[in-house]
Amino acid sequence: MTLLHFFRDGLRAMFQGGKGYWTWLALLFALIAIGCWYYIIQLQQGLVITGMSDQVSWGFYIANFTFMVGIAAASVLLVIPAYLFHREDVKRVVLIGKAMAVAAVITAILLVVVDLARPDRFWHIIPFIGRFNFPQSMLAWDVVVLYGYLFLNLLIPFYILFKHYRGLQPKLAAYLPFVVITIFWAISIHTVTAFLFSANSGRPFWHTALLGPRFLASAFVSGPALIIVSLLLIRRYWKFQIGQAVINMLGIILMFALYTNLFFVGVELFTDLYNETDHAASIRYLYLGLHGFDGLTPWIWTALVLNSIAVLMLSIEKLRHNIPMLVVACGLSTVGIWIEKGMGFVIPGFIPTPTGEIFEFTPTFPEVMITVGCWAIGALVFTLLARAATAIESGDCVHQSLARDSR
Numbered sequence: 001m002t003l004l005h006f007f008r009d010g011l012r013a014m015f016q017g018g019k020g021y022w023t024w025l026a027l028l029f030a031l032i033a034i035g036c037w038y039y040i041i042q043l044q045q046g047l048v049i050t051g052m053s054d055q056v057s058w059g060f061y062i063a064n065f066t067f068m069v070g071i072a073a074a075s076v077l078l079v080i081p082a083y084l085f086h087r088e089d090v091k092r093v094v095l096i097g098k099a100m101a102v103a104a105v106i107t108a109i110l111l112v113v114v115d116l117a118r119p120d121r122f123w124h125i126i127p128f129i130g131r132f133n134f135p136q137s138m139l140a141w142d143v144v145v146l147y148g149y150l151f152l153n154l155l156i157p158f159y160i161l162f163k164h165y166r167g168l169q170p171k172l173a174a175y176l177p178f179v180v181i182t183i184f185w186a187i188s189i190h191t192v193t194a195f196l197f198s199a200n201s202g203r204p205f206w207h208t209a210l211l212g213p214r215f216l217a218s219a220f221v222s223g224p225a226l227i228i229v230s231l232l233l234i235r236r237y238w239k240f241q242i243g244q245a246v247i248n249m250l251g252i253i254l255m256f257a258l259y260t261n262l263f264f265v266g267v268e269l270f271t272d273l274y275n276e277t278d279h280a281a282s283i284r285y286l287y288l289g290l291h292g293f294d295g296l297t298p299w300i301w302t303a304l305v306l307n308s309i310a311v312l313m314l315s316i317e318k319l320r321h322n323i324p325m326l327v328v329a330c331g332l333s334t335v336g337i338w339i340e341k342g343m344g345f346v347i348p349g350f351i352p353t354p355t356g357e358i359f360e361f362t363p364t365f366p367e368v369m370i371t372v373g374c375w376a377i378g379a380l381v382f383t384l385l386a387r388a389a390t391a392i393e394s395g396d397c398v399h400q401s402l403a404r405d406s407r
Contacts, residue, residue, distance in 0.1 A: 013391035014384040035373010038366040050367040055359035061115040063342030072104035074223015076186035089243040099385035107378030205282035220257035222337040225330035255314035286348040295360040306336035
């Protein structure tokens with residue numbers, strides 16, 4: 001019965017809030033409904049309603065999938081200081097990072113599902129039922145790490161919150177091994193995603209050993225940026241105590257990750273363009289245009305400018321400790337990495353094709369709205385999980401026996 005009460009009270013806490021909270025939920029439900037409407041149209045008409053083609057077979061969906069996997073991996077930046085360096089102030093908010101990881105993985109999986117023209121064929125990659133092709137297939141590895149990471153990020157918070165709900169202290173020895181596994185698993189989910197691209201030797205833009213480190217560096221930019229903004233909003237509107245030292249720590253991580261990411265971009269540009277070969281055609285198309293085609297060039301230069309402004313702002317201590325300026329820097333870096341890692345990474349791998357054909361990609365309105373619907377589902381999952389977690393951690397949501405004793 002206690003477990004049933006835990007879920008009942010947790011659900012009740014998820015839907016308790018003021019007018020602003022309910023307006024936010026209503027907006028998310030509206031975006032989800034619009035996304036579902038266009039997805040039904042896609043199921044009826046096929047991927048022809050998107051901007052994808054035989055030449056560019058991975059488009060806006062996979063671009064956002066790549067970005068979301070990085071968001072999921074970044075929760076490790078709260079786990080490490082909380083449990084390996086025993087930062088109690090970070091441990092207080094680590095469950096919010098876990099909630100973001102769960103939401104990001106769910107969003108990433110949804111983006112893969114909508115990318116399938118026939119989602120009913122998803123059963124082909126289910127172990128023992130379809131042809132999982134493990135360990136030969138990199139896609140199979142990606143399925144394993146994503147679902148495994150989702151399970152770990154649900155298991156650990158469930159144990160901690162259930163104990164706190166009952167007024168008990170969770171035993172560190174009971175869940176620390178899973179925490180350690182989660183740390184390595186977080187690195188693996190984005191590394192495997194990088195390998196999924198770099199294993200395509202016929203696509204020189206992706207076929208680089210630097211791809212794994214670049215993915216991790218960019219993940220440690222966008223992830224902390226979104227976590228910082230989320231923590232600031234939770235602290236302000238839900239009155240949940242979050243130490244400023246946690247925000248400052250994440251700001252420093254964000255700054256150094258941005259430096260590293262920009263350095264990796266410079267290394268790749270030098271390597272490909274200093275002694276240019278035919279294999280540099282994709283990167284030339286992206287940054288400088290190719291044979292009169294330059295559809296993505298404004299995107300990538302916008303990303304570089306945004307990331308450069310963000311890193312300059314974060315490098316000035318007074319600006320980094322100024323909350324409004326920090327939020328601006330987080331916003332700039334998030335958008336910059338989203339462009340660089342999405343449209344600026346997935347699409348150029350297909351342009352030009354191995355036969356030299358140039359076919360540019362532009363996402364369609366239905367494609368964008370379906371993606372927005374997936375993002376809205378992720379935001380809804382994060383909002384509800386974070387709401388329940390903060391209610392339990394702050395003592396507002398406890399077992400009825402504890403509530404009676406407090407009276």
